[in-house]
Amino acid sequence: MMKRVKAIVSYDGTNFSGYQVQPNKRTVQGELQRALAVLHKAGEWHATGSGRTDAGVHSLGQTIHFDTPLSIPEERWHLALNSLLPEDIVVRSAAFVDGSFHARFDAVGKMYVYRLWTGSEKNVFTRNYVGHIPGTLSYNNMLAAARHLTGTHDFTSFSSPKTSVEDKVRKIYSIHIDQQQDEWEFQFIGSGFLYQMVRILTGTLVHVGTGALSPADIPVILAGKNRSLAGPTAPGNGLYLTKVFYHPDDLHRETAAVKKKFK
Amino acid sequence: MMKRVKAIVSYDGTNFSGYQVQPNKRTVQGELQRALAVLHKAGEWHATGSGRTDAGVHSLGQTIHFDTPLSIPEERWHLALNSLLPEDIVVRSAAFVDGSFHARFDAVGKMYVYRLWTGSEKNVFTRNYVGHIPGTLSYNNMLAAARHLTGTHDFTSFSSPKTSVEDKVRKIYSIHIDQQQDEWEFQFIGSGFLYQMVRILTGTLVHVGTGALSPADIPVILAGKNRSLAGPTAPGNGLYLTKVFYHPDDLHRETAAVKKKFK
Numbered sequence: 001m002m003k004r005v006k007a008i009v010s011y012d013g014t015n016f017s018g019y020q021v022q023p024n025k026r027t028v029q030g031e032l033q034r035a036l037a038v039l040h041k042a043g044e045w046h047a048t049g050s051g052r053t054d055a056g057v058h059s060l061g062q063t064i065h066f067d068t069p070l071s072i073p074e075e076r077w078h079l080a081l082n083s084l085l086p087e088d089i090v091v092r093s094a095a096f097v098d099g100s101f102h103a104r105f106d107a108v109g110k111m112y113v114y115r116l117w118t119g120s121e122k123n124v125f126t127r128n129y130v131g132h133i134p135g136t137l138s139y140n141n142m143l144a145a146a147r148h149l150t151g152t153h154d155f156t157s158f159s160s161p162k163t164s165v166e167d168k169v170r171k172i173y174s175i176h177i178d179q180q181q182d183e184w185e186f187q188f189i190g191s192g193f194l195y196q197m198v199r200i201l202t203g204t205l206v207h208v209g210t211g212a213l214s215p216a217d218i219p220v221i222l223a224g225k226n227r228s229l230a231g232p233t234a235p236g237n238g239l240y241l242t243k244v245f246y247h248p249d250d251l252h253r254e255t256a257a258v259k260k261k262f263k
Numbered sequence: 264m265m266k267r268v269k270a271i272v273s274y275d276g277t278n279f280s281g282y283q284v285q286p287n288k289r290t291v292q293g294e295l296q297r298a299l300a301v302l303h304k305a306g307e308w309h310a311t312g313s314g315r316t317d318a319g320v321h322s323l324g325q326t327i328h329f330d331t332p333l334s335i336p337e338e339r340w341h342l343a344l345n346s347l348l349p350e351d352i353v354v355r356s357a358a359f360v361d362g363s364f365h366a367r368f369d370a371v372g373k374m375y376v377y378r379l380w381t382g383s384e385k386n387v388f389t390r391n392y393v394g395h396i397p398g399t400l401s402y403n404n405m406l407a408a409a410r411h412l413t414g415t416h417d418f419t420s421f422s423s424p425k426t427s428v429e430d431k432v433r434k435i436y437s438i439h440i441d442q443q444q445d446e447w448e449f450q451f452i453g454s455g456f457l458y459q460m461v462r463i464l465t466g467t468l469v470h471v472g473t474g475a476l477s478p479a480d481i482p483v484i485l486a487g488k489n490r491s492l493a494g495p496t497a498p499g500n501g502l503y504l505t506k507v508f509y510h511p512d513d514l515h516r517e518t519a520a521v522k523k524k525f526k
Contacts, residue, residue, distance in 0.1 A: 010388075012388055087387070088387050089387065090386075092384075122350065125273075125275055127351070129388065
């Protein structure tokens, strides 16, 4: 009898051409499916992710599902997969779920974190894990801009024109900005994010932070529905998919916790 | 007129075959000398380091010297070199020194830090930066072993037999062990360290920590002068050369500070 497994996967995106399988490229999905094929003694085995991440982008919370006829107990599934996965992917947890669960279509929201370093010197140890944009940022101006971005908007201006998605309306539940000297963290919780949207949101907030844009420009950029109006796309190496939400209650609880903490 | 420059260099050792130049290998010294050759518009240019580090070993304090006829001001030297160095090497500071200064022969001591993770799960983000040896360690037993190792000893048992160095007597000024849950940090300050000595010291301390060896075994291991008596060589990826000392006063001040802090 087939069982459906839901698994949460961390990966260091540095040496991957993104999440989704591509011919002749090393991808996260490709490695996961290779491990599953070995485990099932099959030529190939499919896993469905919650969505793509770009080259260099990391994950602490990518969520996948796959079906299996194997009798591996629930609490051993992450170990079975980890023994077959390369050192830059780890299954953090795995659980049996109802056969109707779908990692992509059932997702009601996602959380991303962008880690940014604004110091002038390069850091050899964080170069793959923290985006580096030297400069001085205004916390208050970025906060004001973030308030304009929060809510339900058409995010055409904040997505790559390469996307084939037609409906560009998304809801951002919260944006939280944290600073410790030259280390910044931008946390985004939303219903979903368009192609490169988090990186363009971050790049635009940074432009507001430096004064290249003002907070009052944000409503104009949103209304313009044109990618060229927003700021640059922040580098992929600072971006982390940290959580995928499958229950509105979890999503709202997390959003409320962020709002309470940083009110 | 030739000036001598002393520079402090950080590097991520992950993608290097160690510090020292080797034919057809990517090395830290090779990259530094390539940058110097470009800067001097010369076919090659020599830099002398304080000593080697192995493949995968990192640095926050490697110290080098080189001579130059260029008229670059002192405060611009690190920028000039950083503009030509790859992303995994950075010159932290550079200063003019007396022409008699020698990065290797004038070193009176070194500090190394070994970062260790003992949790059962692998961590995809620290895999190149923290040694991973799963297990439970006794702090008190390791501290007792460290006391036996501190002082002036023949460290033949704690060095790779591959070394060509004949005099195996070294002085360890201090060993400090720090723990935060499953993250451990071992700091060693010594007059100098033999080939793989810090990694063998760490591997031996870990064996004492797990109970495979007892603290009372350490004097026996030292007296035996045989590599096979000591514990395993800890992986290179957790090791950092953090400081090279050129003045006995600095060395003694740092050692006293460690002893005061952890008395």
